[in-house]
Amino acid sequence: MPLGRFLEISIAASDVAASLAFYEALGFVQAPVGEAWPHAYGVVTDGRVSIGLHALELDAPVLTWSAPALRGRLDALAALGIEPVAARLDDSALNHALLRSPSGQGVQLLEARTFSPPALVPGHASKLGYFEEFAWSASTAGFAEAQSFWEPLGFVAFDAVSSPFDRIGISSRDVNVALYDLDLRSPLLVFSAPGMAARLAELRDRGLRFASRVPRALAAIGAAMLEAPEGTLLLLVEEGALES
Numbered sequence: 196m197p198l199g200r201f202l203e204i205s206i207a208a209s210d211v212a213a214s215l216a217f218y219e220a221l222g223f224v225q226a227p228v229g230e231a232w233p234h235a236y237g238v239v240t241d242g243r244v245s246i247g248l249h250a251l252e253l254d255a256p257v258l259t260w261s262a263p264a265l266r267g268r269l270d271a272l273a274a275l276g277i278e279p280v281a282a283r284l285d286d287s288a289l290n291h292a293l294l295r296s297p298s299g300q301g302v303q304l305l306e307a308r309t310f311s312p313p314a315l316v317p318g319h320a321s322k323l324g325y326f327e328e329f330a331w332s333a334s335t336a337g338f339a340e341a342q343s344f345w346e347p348l349g350f351v352a353f354d355a356v357s358s359p360f361d362r363i364g365i366s367s368r369d370v371n372v373a374l375y376d377l378d379l380r381s382p383l384l385v386f387s388a389p390g391m392a393a394r395l396a397e398l399r400d401r402g403l404r405f406a407s408r409v410p411r412a413l414a415a416i417g418a419a420m421l422e423a424p425e426g427t428l429l430l431l432v433e434e435g436a437l438e439s
Contacts, residue, residue, distance in 0.1 A: 196349035197271055198304060199262030201369030203238060203247035204329060204384065205303060206256045208425035211235045214248045217424050222321035226310040231289045238310040241321040244370070244384070247309070248425065256382050256427065257293075257301035258329065258370070265290050265306040275347045279304075297340040298333040298374065300382070322398070323421075323431060324388025328364065328371040330430070332379035338363045341374055359436065360412035377410045383420070383430040391433040395419050398431075 208214040215225060215237045223239035223246070235250035247259065262268050266284060269292060282292040290306035333341065335355065342352040345365045350372070355363040361376035373385070388394060398421060399405065406420035406428060413420075416436045421429040 196367065196369075197268060197275070198260040198302070198348055199268065200260060201367070202259045202261045202305065202308060203245040203310075204256050205247045205249055205253065205259045206425060206427055207253040208237075208248040208250060210424060211237045211248045211250050213424045215239060218246065218321075221323055222319075224313050224315060224319070226313045228310040229308075231305075231307065231309045236309070240313065240315075241323075241326065242315045242319050244326040245310070245312075246384075246427075253301075255301065256329075256384075257303045258372070259303040259305060261306075261308045262292075262304035263306060265292060265304055268304065277344075277347075296344050298331065298337050300331055300372075321386075322394065323386040323429060324391065324394065324434070325386060327385040327387050327432075327437070328373045329382060330362075330373040330375050330379075330385050331382040332377055333374040335361045335376050338374060341365065345372070359416050360410075362437070377412060379410070379428075381426070381428055383428050385430045385432065385437075387432045387434045387436065389434045391431055392417060395431060 218239040223241050226238040226240055228236055228238055237248045239246050269279060277294060279292040280295050284290050292304045294302040296302065338355050346352055350365045350367045352363060352365045362373055364371060364373045404422045406422055409420055416432060418430055418432040421431060423429065
């Protein structure tokens with residue numbers, strides 16, 4: 196895959212310890228991290244998705260890949276007409292580059308891994324259910340443009356659907372992404388499970404914070420948005436609710 200191997204969803208967290216505690220309480224497991232970053236950094240995973248919590252400013256969650264031989268990869272991307280908006284390529288720090296999709300989603304490439312996967316028992320899952328996709332807001336007019344950006348990078352775009360709302364899913368071996376034609380204030384980490392209503396009731400009983408405003412199309416399918424301490428929105432839906 197031109198991007199390398201998917202590593203994490205990188206998120207800014209002003210209080211990394213508080214965010215780690217939040218995710219661990221939901222069944223995520225901390226991963227051992229290295230010393231690649233000068234700032235405080237922690238990682239949690241449910242075995243399917245890893246969330247990197249960074250004590251630095253990021254304008255939004257960023258999709259991050261481990262990309263050995265980064266210079267060569269950037270040359271290959273340039274041949275596809277994809278240029279980084281920022282890059283650091285020297286011997287004094289971890290080499291990295293930032294790309295942006297046509298809709299503005301950040302894609303980060305790191306020359307080396309920054310954590311080691313923890314040992315998880317087979318079938319391990321968080322209380323949120325199955326991680327489906329990373330989604331962000333875009334109008335249907337941008338769906339074809341998104342497809343032309345992601346497919347040369349090793350993704351496969353499915354046909355856009357209009358039910359329960361306009362959406363296009365774009366899949367790879369490591370992570371699925373999607374564009375929703377909804378008014379979202381920030382990207383979503385989307386989880387599904389059978390009996391989600393009962394899970395939501397349990398999470399609310401624990402006093403966890405949910406977004407007060409949910410787009411009407413999501414509310415209509417019984418979805419809810421759990422808010423992490425650092426502000427990440429976790430969309431929780433019934434299994435199969437996003438299928439047309």
